[in-house]
Each structure stands twice: as structure tokens, then as C-alpha cells.
Amino acid sequence: MMTEMNVWQNVDHYFMDKLLPINKHLNAVLQTNKAASIPEIDVSPTQGRLLYLLAKMKAAANILEIGTLGGYSSICLAQALPREGKLVTLEINEEYAKVARKNIENAGYEEKIEVIVGNALETLPDLKNEGRLFDFIFIDADKPNNPAYLKWAIQLAHLGAIIVADNVVRDGAITDKNSEDERVRGIQQFMELLKEEPRIEATAIQTVGVKGYDGFVLAIVN
Template sequence: MTELNVWKNVDDYFMDKLLPENEHLDAVLQANKEAGIPEIDVSPTQGKLLYLLAKIKGAATILEIGTLGGYSSICLAQALPKEGKVVTLEINEEYALVAQQNIERAGYKEQVEIILGNALDSLPNLKKAGHLFDFIFIDADKPNNPAYLKWALKLAHPGAIIIADNVVRNGAVTDEISEDERVRGVQQFIDLLKEEPRIEATAIQTVGVKGYDGFVLAIVN
């Protein structure tokens, strides 16, 4: 049995034991597949982790950079108090349309706002409008991770949690001479975390149905 099969079997075990069936999230994955959206959503166990972290934080305002088909948006919305809000940014119009349909089907039309466009254009507009967030999830194009972190700091309440996904790059994050712009973006992101006195952070390696990867967990002081 390969490592990936073992990891998938363990994920399946935990999903069966700890994650109750969620027809809305299952429907999102099916709708995304039918629409031809890349199957790069967070896994169900990772989605539940996002939900739990947002709930532990008591987050009422959540920013997501990278909507895709709305799977993680819904996971985060499930953690909101009644008057809470998720603002999620997506550059791809087709993905945003599918995500909107998924979010409405799941019953979170009023809690989740999708902003279509380049995130680096949308983020300054959020700042100008006076938005601040309790929880920020960065899961978009990796070369721009350093810029996303800088904006996250400008948009974060004191004590805000920042999560960044896909930071291990199958181990390539340690390759100091990598020419992969995604790897370079993550490395620069990590360097900024190291140098930024307002942030305490760690990174966790993960294995599972999505293979070998990991995420950053940070808090803004």
C-alpha cells in the first residue's frame, strides 16, 4: 500500500468517525466537479479545522482570499454568529458564479459576500471602506502570498488569526534555489512572518487525501 493510500484511508477513518454528513458540502464538491473546477479545495478534515479555529476565535468577520467553488467559504460561514460575515475574493468569474450558487444552496447567501476581481485590487478597497477582520484565510495564487500578508496585517483586528494554505509545496519550500514562482512566493511569505514583530506564527506539515502539504497558523498581536 502506498503512502498516499494510507493517508487517504486515515482521512476516511476520521471523516467517518468525526465529521457528520453534510449534504451541502457534498453538493459543493459535486457541483464543482461538474463545472470543471480544479479539485483543489481543502479536504473535509481541513475544512472542519477551519470551522473549529474560526469558532474557537469567535470570529464575526472573516476574510478569505481565494474562493474557488465556495467549499471553504461555507465551512467558515458555518462558524459565524448570526450577524457574522464572510467576505471572499475570487478572480475567476466562472468559479465565482459556481461558488455563489453553492453558497445560496447551502443557505449562506446573507452571510457570504463574493467580491469578483483581482484580490490586490479588492483588498485596498476593503481597507478604504473601513473593514477589519477577526480571521483571514489565504488560499490563492502563491506568488502573491507576500502581498496578501501585508494586506492581511492592514485589515486585521488585534488578535486576528491568519491561516495560509499550501505552504509546504511537497517539500520544495526548503529549496533555496527553486525557480518555481509558487515556491518563491511561499518562501518570501515565510520570511515576512519571521521579520514581522506583530505576528506570532507556526507552520504545520500535513498528510491526507490531498497528499503532502501544510499550512501556516498565525496570530496578530
């Protein structure tokens, strides 16, 4: 008897087969990350493709990613950049950043992607001080700090910028008002900020697939 998870995975693989072009660089990233013992928490291939399509529809020329991991989503997003486009990605773990830089180089995006190592709450102010603004911002780092990341994202966003935040459902735990999980509480606070922020229009979508049951927020900065 097939479980729900089996069904989700089978459907995801069907969509990958029908809709996603073979990308040897992205496949290599996953293999390299696994060999380097990087947690297998990248976005799924279909989710990576969604990020690419959203950035392409936006015609984003400047992208900010908070949470690099091994560079899988960085490369997905960079594929949507125009010739002179740039992506800045922030990663706290030096070893992960080293692997990401190698993956990015192997994929041919070293001129488009800048990996900044350090605590994002310390490096985000540097971007602000440099006067850098972004058309598309992807938040996929430590969830307890999501409220702070959102505040910085708004400051660093061009008018009309898209903000995407991953892993906001937490297997349904997002609705647990008594949760003691710091990640869940961080997302709940993030949602409250979205609710009260007049400059943002947003929605949240639940997802299932090879990564299980989760979801993402999609927002526009007005």
C-alpha cells in the first residue's frame, strides 16, 4: 500500500521527468554536497525550478539569498540572471561556503555569484551601508532569525521586489500556538510581521513532494 509520502515523491519525479531539463551541474551539486556531508536540505528540483521561473518572470538583475548551503538554490536563481546580473548569497558556515564556491565555479557562475561568509545579521548591514538593493530576495536560513531577515529584506528591497521564504509550514507545526520549537516560533513571528507590514502583500503555499510536507511564502514589497 502506497503511503502519502510515496505518492508525493512519485508525482514529483513525474514532474521532474516531464518538465525539468537535465542539468548536469545541479545534479553534480547534490552529489558533491552529499560527499561533503552537507545536510540534504536544499530545495527540491521542482522548487529550484520555481525559484528560477519567478526570478526570470521578475527579470531580476540583483538577487539576494540568505542561506547558501552548498549552492544549489544559488545556481537555480543565477540561471535566471541577465548578462550583467549578480547574485549575493550569505552563508555562516565556512566549510559549506567552500563547497558552494566550488559548485558555483564548476557550474560556470563564479562571475555572477558572490558568496559572503559570516553571520547574516552582521553582513546584511554591510550590504545596506554599501547601498545595495535587490529585485529578488530568497530567505532560506536559520528559522529563528526569519523575523530579523524579513526586516533587513525590506530595507534592501527595490520597490516591487519579490521575497520568497522557504520552510514555513514545518509539517503543519506552524499552527501550534504552544510550540517550544525555536524554528516554529521564528516562523510564527515572521508571519505576524508579514501580517502587520503595510509595505508587503503576501501569500503562503503548502507543498508536498520529495522533501515531504512544507511550504513557502511569496511576497511583493510595495
